[in-house]
Amino acid sequence: MTTSVKYSLEEFVHDMETLLREQPEQERIFDRGSSFLEKLIANPAAIPEEYLVPVGKGARSNHGSYALYQGDSGLLVTSVVWGPGDHASPHNHGTWGMIGVMGNHLTETRFQRVDDHSREGYATLEKERSVEFSSGEVSLLIPEVDEIHQMDNFTDRPTVEIHVYGDDLRGLNRCRYDLDTGRILPFVTEKYDNC
Numbered sequence: 001m002t003t004s005v006k007y008s009l010e011e012f013v014h015d016m017e018t019l020l021r022e023q024p025e026q027e028r029i030f031d032r033g034s035s036f037l038e039k040l041i042a043n044p045a046a047i048p049e050e051y052l053v054p055v056g057k058g059a060r061s062n063h064g065s066y067a068l069y070q071g072d073s074g075l076l077v078t079s080v081v082w083g084p085g086d087h088a089s090p091h092n093h094g095t096w097g098m099i100g101v102m103g104n105h106l107t108e109t110r111f112q113r114v115d116d117h118s119r120e121g122y123a124t125l126e127k128e129r130s131v132e133f134s135s136g137e138v139s140l141l142i143p144e145v146d147e148i149h150q151m152d153n154f155t156d157r158p159t160v161e162i163h164v165y166g167d168d169l170r171g172l173n174r175c176r177y178d179l180d181t182g183r184i185l186p187f188v189t190e191k192y193d194n195c
Contacts (some may be wrong), residue, residue, distance in 0.1 A: 006043040006045060007036075008046050011087065012037070013031075013077065016075055017075060020033050021073070026096055029096065029166075030098065030140050031065065033098055034100075034140065038136065038138055039135040041100035041162055042136060044103060044160070046118075051068065055081075055193045063082065063086055064079070064080065064192055065081075065121060066081075066192055066194045067194060068162075074166055074168065076166075076169065077162065081159070082159045084153065084157060086151075086154050087150075087153075089151060090111050090149065090177040090178075091148065091174060092143075092172065092174055092177075093141050095141075095143060096165070097140070098163075099133075100138045101134060102134045102135065102158065102162055103160040106133050108133060108151055109130040109149060110149050111125040111137070111149065111150070112126050112128050114126045122182045122184060125182050148177065170188075171189075172188065172189070173186060173188060
């Protein structure tokens with residue numbers, strides 16, 4: 001009887017850091033990196049249990065956002081838990097990203113900015129597509145090309161995702177977009193629930 005070897009968070013980080021040291025084009029990061037992420041999200045045991053559940057307290061008790069790794073290269077790996085009914089309005093990222101669903105389903109709606117950027121503090125977004133991602137599936141974020149998205153957990157149980165970014169979101173100037181008014185609302189991620 002053979003024992004199957006599971007891909008660990010440490011192996012994922014090693015593979016990603018090795019890839020990033022090669023300074024590849026973004027397409028290669030996505031091609032190789034998404035295959036690494038698919039292996040990681042196939043093994044929920046690779047992530048400590050406390051990072052697979054909502055935080056359970058505070059203003060967003062139904063949600064959880066946990067830093068798992070931050071490297072000198074800029075690589076950031078987080079676990080994000082979306083509780084039932086959880087919602088994130090349209091927002092950007094300011095860096096490349098890969099998001100893998102580790103458990104349950106999540107609906108991602110992508111938007112394109114279609115205005116000419118001439119009106120400061122305002123944007124016109126057009127809905128491009130809405131996709132329900134299931135366990136084992138990966139979504140890619142391409143800065144300024146295809147990265148504005150809204151996230152919704154329409155299910156009755158938590159959804160766990162692993163997020164991988166090319167830069168630490170803490171301190172990056174990012175934007176939320178108000179679909180009703182067109183206002184751009186600047187924001188900065190300040191911390192994660194575990195640090």
